Amino acid sequence: MKILQKDEQMTAETVLLKHLPKSFQVYGYIYAYNRNKLSSMQFVVDTWPDFKVIICRSDPQKKHPSDLRKMVTFYCLDEKILSKMLLEDIIDWSTCLIVGGYDNSHTTLLKEVSLQRQLSYKDRACAHLLYLPDSSHLVKPAFDSELESRISSLDLSHAHLVNQTWKFGGDELGYKRIVRQISHFPSFCIIGGQGQPVSWLLLYEYMAMGMLYTLPEHRQKGYATVLVYTMAQKLLAEGYPVFCHVEEDNIVSNKLVKSLGLIEDPSYRERWVAFNT
Structure with a gap:
């Protein structure tokens, strides 16, 4: 096993780029870390430089936000190696953890690990992974100048509103996570008549678009479509990857x-599971 250093993380980013779209989750984390968007994550590989498994975890030697301490993800080309790594002490299984954004085909292995380590296991979500191959694929929706003038960025005063409507938020950890995302990553919203956001879209710390939401009384106006397009434009302009996850039953x-x-x-599906919750 090896913990990657800064220069090795840049090399790993290049390798993961070749394995998109299935490597998007770890790629997003390492992309953000290499650009100083994150400072508390750590990347562990089985061997170097020809790794088959890379695990993203919180760095036990650094102070970090409490919600990030709970986050683990991985990209795997050899499930036997992954099994060995998960059964060793690479991950702190003593606390509650969210293992997320991994290939759903590894779910049986995660269940076996939970049994062997006597951990509680709970499914949180299973989602489609959607991504933009390149800028030529982006389709511009029709919207007028009045709506365009109402596009803005979220600020910290909006964090409570976003947290109240986020499916996985509503608590202090959710609020702190949203504050960090608004502070360090792009976000967009549509401003309503009272000067407050009525629709919004954020970027997770692993660079995926997410938390898309429109207040019920403002739906069916094309706001969400405009926000996703605007965010995609922004990400393309800054050289970021463009991808998102949509839960299986969210047809709209x-x-x-x-x-x-x-x-x-x-x-292909990606899954999020919780341990020790």
């Missing part, structure tokens, strides 16, 4: 994202 969002040119492998 899946159709919306695809209308803008994002694509998926229909047979």
Whole structure:
């Protein structure tokens, strides 16, 4: 096993780029870390430089936000090696953990690990991975100058509103995470008549678009489509990857994202599970 150093992380980013789209989750984390968007994550590989498994975890030697301490993800080309790494002490299994954004085909292995370590196991989400192959795929939706003038960025005063409506938020950890995302990553919203956001979209710390939400009384106006397009433009301009996850039963969002040119492998899913919750 090896913990990657800064220069090695840049090399790993280049390797993971070749394995997109299935490597997007770890790629997003290492992309953000290499550009000083994150400072508390650590990347562990089985061997170097020809690794088969890379695990992203919180750095036990650094202070870090409490919610990031709970986050683990991985990209795997050899499940036997992954099994060995998960059964060793690479991950702190003594606390509650969210293992997320991994290839759903590894779920059986995660369940076996939970049994062997006598951990509670709970499914949180299973989602489609949609991504933009390149800028030529992005489709511009029709919207007028009045709506364009109402596009803005979220500020910290909006964090409570976002947290109240986020499916996985609503508590202090959710609020702190949203504050960090607004502070360090791009975000967009549509401003309503009272000067407050009525629709918004953020970027997770692993560079995926997410937390898309429109207040019920402002739906069916195309706001979400405009926000996803605007965010995709911003990410492309700054050289960021453009991708998102849409939960399996969210047909409306899946159709919306695809209308803008994002694509998926229909047979591929990513899963999030919780341990010790």
